Amino acid sequence: MNPILAIAEILVSIGLIAAILLQSRGAGLGATFGGESSAYRSRRGVEKTLFQFTIVMAALFVGVCLIAFVTAPPIPTS
Numbered sequence: 001m002n003p004i005l006a007i008a009e010i011l012v013s014i015g016l017i018a019a020i021l022l023q024s025r026g027a028g029l030g031a032t033f034g035g036e037s038s039a040y041r042s043r044r045g046v047e048k049t050l051f052q053f054t055i056v057m058a059a060l061f062v063g064v065c066l067i068a069f070v071t072a073p074p075i076p077t078s
Helices: 003-022 046-071
Strands: none
Touching: 003 046
């Protein structure tokens, strides 16, 4: 595997993991005790930007993985 692609894949995967972990959990057990309503609400501000960043990072991850797969040397057969 190309070392540049390997480094890119590692960096994109770390960014994707961080973006997923930074997103809000939604209505967990807090809604049971009146903490948060279950009504639909739209994303705004930083939450919307983080959501879009997560989508971009996921697309980049898939793209880098596909490029690494296509450019990988064939497996030798005996």
